[in-house]
Amino acid sequence: MTVDATTYQPDVVEAKWLARWAEKGTNQPDLDHPPSPFYNLMMFPYPSAEGLHVGNMFAFTGSDVFGRFKRLQGYDVFEPIGFDAFGIHSENHAIKVGIHPAKLIPQNISNFRRQLERIGGMFDWRHEVSTTDPDYYKWTQWLFLQLFKAGKAYKKRAAVNWCPNDKTVLANEQVENGRCERCGAVVEQRFLEQWFFRITEYAERLLKNLDTIDWSETTRTAQRNWIGRSEGAEIAFPVVTGDSRPVASAATSSPLGITVFTTRPDTLFGATFMVLAPEHPMVRHLTTPDRKTEVEAYVQAAASKDLVSRKVGEREKTGVFLGSSAINPATGKPVPVWIADYVLMEYGTGAIMAVPAHDERDFEFARKYGLDIVRVLAKEGESAGTPVETAEPGEEGHKLVNSGQFDGLPAEQGKRAIIDWLVSNGKGNGRVQYRLHDWCISRQRYWGPPIPMIYCDDCGAVPVPEKDLPVLLPPIEDFRPDDSGVSPLARHGEWYYVACPKCGKKGRRETDVSDTFLDSSWYFLRYPSTEFRDRPFDPARTRTWCPVTTYIGGNEHAVLHLLYSRFMTMVLHDLGHLQFEEPFARFRAHGLIVKDGAKMSKTKGNIVVPDQYISQWGADTFRMYLMFLGPFQEGGDFRDAGINGPRRFLDRVWGMVGSAAIQTDLPRDLVARWHRTKRKVTEDLEALHYNTAIAALMELVNALKEADSHSLAIIEDLVIMLAPFAPHFAEESWERLGHGSSVFDARWPVWEDSLIVEDEIEIPVQVNGKTRSKIRIPLGAEEKAVVAIALKDPTTARFVDNKPLRKVIYVPNRLLNLVV
RNA sequence: GCUCGGGUGGCGAAACUGGCAGACGCAUGGGACUUAAAAUCCCAAGAGGCGAAAUCCUCAUGUGGGUUCGAUCCCCACCCCGAGCACCA
Numbered sequence: 001m002t003v004d005a006t007t008y009q010p011d012v013v014e015a016k017w018l019a020r021w022a023e024k025g026t027n028q029p030d031l032d033h034p035p036s037p038f039y040n041l042m043m044f045p046y047p048s049a050e051g052l053h054v055g056n057m058f059a060f061t062g063s064d065v066f067g068r069f070k071r072l073q074g075y076d077v078f079e080p081i082g083f084d085a086f087g088i089h090s091e092n093h094a095i096k097v098g099i100h101p102a103k104l105i106p107q108n109i110s111n112f113r114r115q116l117e118r119i120g121g122m123f124d125w126r127h128e129v130s131t132t133d134p135d136y137y138k139w140t141q142w143l144f145l146q147l148f149k150a151g152k153a154y155k156k157r158a159a160v161n162w163c164p165n166d167k168t169v170l171a172n173e174q175v176e177n178g179r180c181e182r183c184g185a186v187v188e189q190r191f192l193e194q195w196f197f198r199i200t201e202y203a204e205r206l207l208k209n210l211d212t213i214d215w216s217e218t219t220r221t222a223q224r225n226w227i228g229r230s231e232g233a234e235i236a237f238p239v240v241t242g243d244s245r246p247v248a249s250a251a252t253s254s255p256l257g258i259t260v261f262t263t264r265p266d267t268l269f270g271a272t273f274m275v276l277a278p279e280h281p282m283v284r285h286l287t288t289p290d291r292k293t294e295v296e297a298y299v300q301a302a303a304s305k306d307l308v309s310r311k312v313g314e315r316e317k318t319g320v321f322l323g324s325s326a327i328n329p330a331t332g333k334p335v336p337v338w339i340a341d342y343v344l345m346e347y348g349t350g351a352i353m354a355v356p357a358h359d360e361r362d363f364e365f366a367r368k369y370g371l372d373i374v375r376v377l378a379k380e381g382e383s384a385g386t387p388v389e390t391a392e393p394g395e396e397g398h399k400l401v402n403s404g405q406f407d408g409l410p411a412e413q414g415k416r417a418i419i420d421w422l423v424s425n426g427k428g429n430g431r432v433q434y435r436l437h438d439w440c441i442s443r444q445r446y447w448g449p450p451i452p453m454i455y456c457d458d459c460g461a462v463p464v465p466e467k468d469l470p471v472l473l474p475p476i477e478d479f480r481p482d483d484s485g486v487s488p489l490a491r492h493g494e495w496y497y498v499a500c501p502k503c504g505k506k507g508r509r510e511t512d513v514s515d516t517f518l519d520s521s522w523y524f525l526r527y528p529s530t531e532f533r534d535r536p537f538d539p540a541r542t543r544t545w546c547p548v549t550t551y552i553g554g555n556e557h558a559v560l561h562l563l564y565s566r567f568m569t570m571v572l573h574d575l576g577h578l579q580f581e582e583p584f585a586r587f588r589a590h591g592l593i594v595k596d597g598a599k600m601s602k603t604k605g606n607i608v609v610p611d612q613y614i615s616q617w618g619a620d621t622f623r624m625y626l627m628f629l630g631p632f633q634e635g636g637d638f639r640d641a642g643i644n645g646p647r648r649f650l651d652r653v654w655g656m657v658g659s660a661a662i663q664t665d666l667p668r669d670l671v672a673r674w675h676r677t678k679r680k681v682t683e684d685l686e687a688l689h690y691n692t693a694i695a696a697l698m699e700l701v702n703a704l705k706e707a708d709s710h711s712l713a714i715i716e717d718l719v720i721m722l723a724p725f726a727p728h729f730a731e732e733s734w735e736r737l738g739h740g741s742s743v744f745d746a747r748w749p750v751w752e753d754s755l756i757v758e759d760e761i762e763i764p765v766q767v768n769g770k771t772r773s774k775i776r777i778p779l780g781a782e783e784k785a786v787v788a789i790a791l792k793d794p795t796t797a798r799f800v801d802n803k804p805l806r807k808v809i810y811v812p813n814r815l816l817n818l819v820v
Numbered sequence: 821g822c823u824c825g826g827g828u829g830g831c832g833a834a835a836c837u838g839g840c841a842g843a844c845g846c847a848u849g850g851g852a853c854u855u856a857a858a859a860u861c862c863c864a865a866g867a868g869g870c871g872a873a874a875u876c877c878u879c880a881u882g883u884g885g886g887u888u889c890g891a892u893c894c895c896c897a898c899c900c901c902g903a904g905c906a907c908c909a
Contacts, residue, residue: 642846695844
């Protein structure tokens with residue numbers, strides 16, 4: 001292919017270098033013996049039918065820029081790519097267009113592959129991964145078996161979120177405001193047998209390790225909130241029946257005591273009633289005969305309510321008195337026991353001590369049902385007798401009142417003192433509670449890896465032997481889910497019935513498939529080891545390349561994918577498969593490209609396809625445009641206005657490359673600019689500040705023009721620094737500059753600090769804090785000398801007006817402020 | 821309601837986390853080249869004011885206060901936008 005040197009023709013240049021890279025294996029590092037490995041990872045995409053939109057391109061380009069930068073710094077960069085192709089998304093789309101996902105997905109993938117190649121990604125295609133490939137999901141199933149054997153996977157009948165439209169169970173994380181994250185249908189409560197992973201066992205570690213990893217702060221905060229650690233106490237309330245006979249001792253373990261969790265043990269004396277979740281097992285024991293009808297009706301109503309009205313709907317508190325009472329262990333007084341649906345069975349113990357004076361919800365409830373309200377905290381100016389007008393949750397500056405021997409203690413101290421008292425009297429314990437729930441991985445769908453379990457009437461749940469993996473997803477035509485709560489796979493007897501691996505009798509396969517997030521919780525371990533068919537990840541390869549050096553992705557996965565990956569890595573570490581327990585050493589969340597202020601989505605019809613821009617302007621221009629449009633970690637609104645800016649810039653550089661020549665007598669300030677640019681671009685790329693790095697390169701080009709310089713040395717550096725952004729362009733320019741090898745084998749420019757500083761600098765002079773003039777001073781001049789120079793300056797002198805200097809502020813080499 | 825971001829020219833944005841606000845780019849206006857247009861190149865430009873002139877003046881970083889010689893940056897109160905969580909005891 002010949003390239004016309006007089007004009008920059010992106011299409012010709014880009015085609016030439018795509019071919020050259022493929023031919024020479026430029027993007028394929030030596031995976032076995034890399035001197036300095038760098039695993040540069042981007043979250044793999046889900047191959048939708050629409051292809052990659054400009055938002056995706058923005059993210060992929062940003063990650064690729066970083067990988068190319070590291071490559072130029074001399075690292076052996078491994079930048080793999082793959083496809084997260086299982087899951088409800090794909091399946092629903094397949095159902096809609098009436099084509100089997102097994103046929104549809106490969107089409108989508110090849111479209112994605114075309115787009116990702118065209119944008120110039122430095123991908124090592126030898127290591128492409130698709131989660132739908134039996135060679136891949138064999139190991140996803142293997143992973144399940146490891147967790148099962150280690151007791152980290154268990155089955156339980158549980159209330160689950162059921163999406164009536166997608167006809168499947170959703171994880172808590174996939175429910176948004178009581179609606180299905182994918183289709184928006186109102187989620188219902190159902191009881192089904194589900195497989196869970198014990199992620200809650202890892203809550204403390206998942207939380208603690210957050211302090212040790214180099215991640216975007218926003219992502220870490222999101223995970224912290226999601227894990228939701230609360231410190232408090234567990235307190236036992238002995239129970240009294242309807243006729244006031246005590247039926248249980250104060251012991252926490254008493255079957256007829258009610259144990260509550262509270263973060264505010266300091267308010268124990270103010271607990272004037274108790275509330276249980278309607279599903280609480282104690283409800284039937286505590287319901288007196290006269291209350292039975294009413295209580296049962298309430299329990300019934302709560303159970304049939306969908307999650308929307310239970311959690312999000314009108315928040316008017318409702319509840320029913322059970323007829324029984326419990327004893328407040330601090331006051332010794334009986335307190336009535338109620339049920340109400342604002343208390344949730346999933347959190348804490350499913351029961352609370354209600355302190356209406358200091359909790360908004362309890363206050364509202366007490367007001368409505370005429371229950372006692374006792375103040376136990378008072379701030380400055382309040383006393384034990386001050387009436388409670390609204391709930392006052394405050395702790396700071398509050399002291400305990402109406403609290404017996406604890407009166408007068410500040411709230412924080414009172415909290416500790418009461419816990420100590422509870423512990424020494426066997427009435428309670430300090431306790432930490434998490435919001436995090438175990439991970440439900442069962443999905444009653446078709447398009448996923450079958451969970452590798454077999455049920456036998458004699459042996460129970462038996463894992464599929466590892467040698468029989470993968471359990472292939474059968475290519476059935478009738479894959480639509482139905483309302484039965486059972487996966488479509490159950491309808492296919494030839495697959496469903498199978499010999500029990502233990503006893504050989506007729507058994508039945510587990511018909512649920514696993515959650516897509518299980519697929520993606522370990523894919524980064526697979527990339528370096530794709531050619532090994534007999535192991536999920538090769539120990540030597542994994543040691544060389546993992547954990548991932550830099551991971552870039554969207555913050556929409558801040559809690560789901562990123563938390564599950566961390567969990568999976570910890571489990572594999574504990575089982576002896578991995579040496580590290582955190583999968584991603586450095587994570588940076590990229591910003592979102594929105595269109596007209598809204599996230600791009602098919603439903604909104606605001607998806608911008610990049611293909612047209614790439615064919616019109618070239619991939620390099622488009623890459624630069626995306627990276628220049630705003631801060632990478634913040635994103636921005638997509639407008640095509642301004643795309644000609646980067647193109648003009650490349651045209652200009654194209655011309656400069658053609659006229660580059662050795663130049664020995666470079667002006668001092670141009671040299672300074674050159675070195676300053678090298679420093680700035682290096683530092684900006686390291687920090688993912690791509691927009692300002694590009695601006696710095698533009699300034700360098702402007703400076704060259706200003707000085708009418710065609711310095712070969714500077715232009716060579718310019719081309720190298722441009723290479724992460726405009727790789728094809730840089731390759732061609734490098735060749736035109738007479739180099740025989742790839743620009744990515746060139747050395748990243750180094751700067752000299754001594755050449756950046758100039759001997760004479762200009763600083764602003766302020767009089768009374770207002771900038772009035774500018775003076776030139778020798779670098780590092782003393783304050784006295786600088787003041788003398790300033791006073792000689794006519795403008796400054798005019799403002800000083802011969803008044804005595806009251807104060808002089810001199811920030812060396814930066815600014816002088818004279819106060820008169 | 822709670823937790824994170826964010827609010828700067830006509831537009832996208834910069835600004836060592838206290839030191840010349842608006843770099844870089846888009847769009848715009850004027851000029852050169854051209855038969856003409858496009859492209860390219862040069863010049864101008866935050867708003868307003870006084871002027872013949874600018875090395876002049878005033879006002880400007882969502883609003884109102886505060887700290888400081890000096891605030892886009894720190895503190896207090898508030899308004900708006902975006903994201904996440906949401907009856908979590």
